Amino acid sequence: MVKKEIVALLLAGGQGSRLGVLTKTIAKPAVLYGGKYRIIDFSLSNCINSGIDTVGVLTQYQPLKLNSHIGIGKPWDMDRINGGVTILSPYLKEEVGEWYKGTANAVFQNIHYVDKISPEYVIILSGDHIYKMDYSQMLDFHKRNNAEATISVIDVPIEEAGRYGIMNASDDGRIYEFEEKPAQPKSTLASMGVYIFNWNTLKQYLIRDNENTLSQYDFGKNIIPMMLEDGRSMWAYKFSGYWRDVGTIQAFWESNMDLISRIPDFNLFDPNWRIYTPNPVAPAHYIGPDGSIKKSIVAEGCMIYGKLKNSVIFPGVIVEKNAVIEDSIIMSGASIGEGAVINQCIVGERAYVGRHVKLGVGEIVPNEHKPNIYNSGITVIGEAAHIPDEAHVGKNVMIDIEVTQEDFCDFKISSGKNVYKGGVCE
Amino acid sequence: MKNVMGIILTGGKNNRLKELSSIRSISAVPVAGKYRAIDFALSSMVNSGITNVGVLTQYSFRSLMDHLGSGKEWDLDRKNDGLFVFPPYLSENDTGWYRGSSDAMFNNITFLKRSNEKYVVIAQGNCIYKVSFDSMLEKHIENKADITIAYREMNNFGEEELSLLGLIKIGDDGKILDLQEKPPHPWTKTGSMGIYIIERELLISLLEESVAHGNYDFVKDIVIRNLGTLNIYGYEYDVYWRSLSTVQMYYRCNMEMLDPEVRRELFIENGKVYTKVKDESPAKYNDEAEVKNSIIGDGCIIEGTVENCVLFRGVTIRKGAVVKDSIIMQGACIEENAILRYAILDKNVVMTQGKSLKGEADWPIIVEKNVRV
Numbered sequence: 001m002v003k004k005e006i007v008a009l010l011l012a013g014g015q016g017s018r019l020g021v022l023t024k025t026i027a028k029p030a031v032l033y034g035g036k037y038r039i040i041d042f043s044l045s046n047c048i049n050s051g052i053d054t055v056g057v058l059t060q061y062q063p064l065k066l067n068s069h070i071g072i073g074k075p076w077d078m079d080r081i082n083g084g085v086t087i088l089s090p091y092l093k094e095e096v097g098e099w100y101k102g103t104a105n106a107v108f109q110n111i112h113y114v115d116k117i118s119p120e121y122v123i124i125l126s127g128d129h130i131y132k133m134d135y136s137q138m139l140d141f142h143k144r145n146n147a148e149a150t151i152s153v154i155d156v157p158i159e160e161a162g163r164y165g166i167m168n169a170s171d172d173g174r175i176y177e178f179e180e181k182p183a184q185p186k187s188t189l190a191s192m193g194v195y196i197f198n199w200n201t202l203k204q205y206l207i208r209d210n211e212n213t214l215s216q217y218d219f220g221k222n223i224i225p226m227m228l229e230d231g232r233s234m235w236a237y238k239f240s241g242y243w244r245d246v247g248t249i250q251a252f253w254e255s256n257m258d259l260i261s262r263i264p265d266f267n268l269f270d271p272n273w274r275i276y277t278p279n280p281v282a283p284a285h286y287i288g289p290d291g292s293i294k295k296s297i298v299a300e301g302c303m304i305y306g307k308l309k310n311s312v313i314f315p316g317v318i319v320e321k322n323a324v325i326e327d328s329i330i331m332s333g334a335s336i337g338e339g340a341v342i343n344q345c346i347v348g349e350r351a352y353v354g355r356h357v358k359l360g361v362g363e364i365v366p367n368e369h370k371p372n373i374y375n376s377g378i379t380v381i382g383e384a385a386h387i388p389d390e391a392h393v394g395k396n397v398m399i400d401i402e403v404t405q406e407d408f409c410d411f412k413i414s415s416g417k418n419v420y421k422g423g424v425c426e
Numbered sequence: 427m428k429n430v431m432g433i434i435l436t437g438g439k440n441n442r443l444k445e446l447s448s449i450r451s452i453s454a455v456p457v458a459g460k461y462r463a464i465d466f467a468l469s470s471m472v473n474s475g476i477t478n479v480g481v482l483t484q485y486s487f488r489s490l491m492d493h494l495g496s497g498k499e500w501d502l503d504r505k506n507d508g509l510f511v512f513p514p515y516l517s518e519n520d521t522g523w524y525r526g527s528s529d530a531m532f533n534n535i536t537f538l539k540r541s542n543e544k545y546v547v548i549a550q551g552n553c554i555y556k557v558s559f560d561s562m563l564e565k566h567i568e569n570k571a572d573i574t575i576a577y578r579e580m581n582n583f584g585e586e587e588l589s590l591l592g593l594i595k596i597g598d599d600g601k602i603l604d605l606q607e608k609p610p611h612p613w614t615k616t617g618s619m620g621i622y623i624i625e626r627e628l629l630i631s632l633l634e635e636s637v638a639h640g641n642y643d644f645v646k647d648i649v650i651r652n653l654g655t656l657n658i659y660g661y662e663y664d665v666y667w668r669s670l671s672t673v674q675m676y677y678r679c680n681m682e683m684l685d686p687e688v689r690r691e692l693f694i695e696n697g698k699v700y701t702k703v704k705d706e707s708p709a710k711y712n713d714e715a716e717v718k719n720s721i722i723g724d725g726c727i728i729e730g731t732v733e734n735c736v737l738f739r740g741v742t743i744r745k746g747a748v749v750k751d752s753i754i755m756q757g758a759c760i761e762e763n764a765i766l767r768y769a770i771l772d773k774n775v776v777m778t779q780g781k782s783l784k785g786e787a788d789w790p791i792i793v794e795k796n797v798r799v
Binding site for chain 2: 260262269277284298300303313314
């Protein structure tokens with residue numbers, strides 16, 4: 001067997017609670033993105049495109065969709081005899097069984113997985129981000145500097161720096177200080193949550209961290225500061241290019257919309273850096289005699305008889321005649337009835353929008369229950385929800401997953417309201 | 427259908443598809459925006475539960491082999507059975523070339539002999555349809571038939587097209603009274619779909635006998651010669667069916683994919699059509715795009731006018747370009763202000779700025795692979 005130089009550990013357990021109903025039944029990395037993909041596809045494709053074929057995916061929150069999506073790793077060419085993709089879920093041990101208590105603890109609980117492969121380096125990734133990055137260049141940088149840890153950073157505007165973990169580094173890139181969400185940031189180098197460690201060094205710190213009962217067991221909050229304190233050789237690797245944490249409804253929507261501009265900052269058409277995902281078994285999409293599509297992306301299996309503008313349409317969506325969709329994201333298998341008008345909405349998988357429904361109309365009022373989640377005007381329809389014919393739905397509305405016609409107490413849902421399963425409209 | 431194996435014949439040489447088949451077997455001709463012709467017969471078999479399939483190839487089979495690979499996409503990369511591709515080969519007794527469909531099967535008779543299914547479905551790789559073979563097999567068993575041939579009423583076929591098919595006369599009891607292969611003067615619209623069911627052991631003995639007599643064609647030398655001696659029945663399907671024998675038929679078949687009813691039958695109801703997939707991003711439309719009544723493959727970028735077209739994956743239509751009633755294969759690029767009407771563009775063709783090409787509805791113009799116009 002060829003010895004593996006580097007193993008990737010992909011942290012995919014995050015709930016992504018600010019994505020609201022989109023992550024009600026799936027983990028954030030499993031959320032659909034870009035007309036065909038799931039968020040995790042970007043990190044996985046980066047791995048294989050960087051020559052890393054051994055990846056452990058650490059799952060915890062609602063892993064079902066993620067597990068079936070990844071399967072044995074075929075779409076990423078990771079169905080290997082030596083290496084490949086392994087799903088690492090928390091499990092019961094002889095003494096205790098426990099959930100992953102933090103990012104570092106998740107890796108700690110899987111030390112045996114890495115030890116068995118015994119690589120020189122590990123790269124820690126999060127399955128939450130949209131970006132294309134060649135990790136092999138980062139590894140070269142790591143080796144060149146004789147580093148013990150290398151942290152990938154991206155320049156952010158100084159006014160936003162307070163939202164990130166900020167690395168303060170000397171000109172040549174050596175990190176001398178790390179500040180988590182600083183009130184007065186000293187630099188604009190934000191950590192992207194991509195770390196390369198020498199495995200033997202990291203292992204020591206994971207074990208030490210685990211013994212500390214006060215720790216939050218987090219890479220950013222605990223492991224990195226501990227290593228800095230010990231004067232370890234730590235370097236900041238500057239990444240420039242498109243990188244988004246699509247952690248909020250607004251950011252998620254904007255990043256999808258970035259793809260439809262004429263020459264997008266983020267190019268999915270690059271033949272030298274393909275993004276892989278399981279391909280739907282569906283015919284090429286069809287646009288009908290009265291259909292019209294402008295500034296949009298449309299996936300396979302769709303049938304478009306209505307009009308689309310500034311929208312991202314996933315596989316197998318049916319848009320009936322005279323329906324008009326603008327500035328929206330319509331996920332796989334959704335069906336949009338005749339004459340429906342949709343503005344600034346995210347429509348979940350297999351949702352049904354009835355005939356002559358109007359979605360996203362009226363004034364902008366923040367959501368009454370979750371104003372911190374639904375506040376940018378975007379209305380979100382949960383997966384497999386059924387919007388009855390003729391209904392009018394306002395802005396910042398949340399329609400729960402799998403609601404049916406009976407759950408609508410009123411066919412007029414004004415801005416900022418919610419419709420829940422069980423007939424609760426508030 | 428655990429007890430059935432499949433054989434797909436990918437046909438002899440045919441110049442009637444012109445440039446489209448000069449570099450590839452007709453069974454590998456691209457259809458409907460993402461498929462190859464053979465996907466339909468192969469998917470019908472897979473959807474019918476057949477897991478042991480042999481594909482016999484002869485002419486220009488490289489692209490077909492590339493397409494089929496290990497059979498992964500059809501779920502045929504199996505430990506037991508799966509997909510087997512048989513190109514011609516040289517050996518002591520073989521000429522390295524199949525002299526006909528029987529010869530092709532005979533040369534690979536080991537495949538038939540070491541398989542253990544009771545029945546064989548034989549189908550053509552150049553026909554577009556989606557059927558389940560279950561009902562046909564049931565009828566075959568019920569009739570105690572030796573051979574059952576699928577047929578349909580070719581009502582939407584013209585005289586010239588009928589003369590390229592095998593035409594059938596059926597008796598009241600369902601037996602086939604007459605079968606004429608490519609008759610110059612078509613006398614009926616009842617045509618063979620090129621699908622046969624036969625017991626494996628019987629097929630082996632018929633092949634051995636036929637080839638020993640120096641006869642190499644399955645239809646002419648085995649089916650037609652034995653019409654009087656074997657129990658040969660017909661089984662009628664009322665489904666969409668096209669054979670890609672001429673440019674006109676190829677063109678029309680692709681255009682028919684724009685018909686919602688045809689699409690429903692082929693792609694939505696009763697099982698899927700599987701094909702080799704490429705990891706393309708979804709198609710992108712820019713502001714200027716004007717697209718109507720068309721099929722658009724993944725990875726296309728459109729900023730021109732497209733009407734009544736089939737675009738395969740990765741096609742680019744630039745601003746001001748007007749493409750109507752055409753079939754544009756993978757990777758082609760129609761540059762600014764170019765005009766196309768009734769055209770079939772093979773893979774990677776480039777129509778440079780402002781150029782125009784126009785065929786006729788019944789005589790579409792073909793542009794060969796990799797040509798720059």
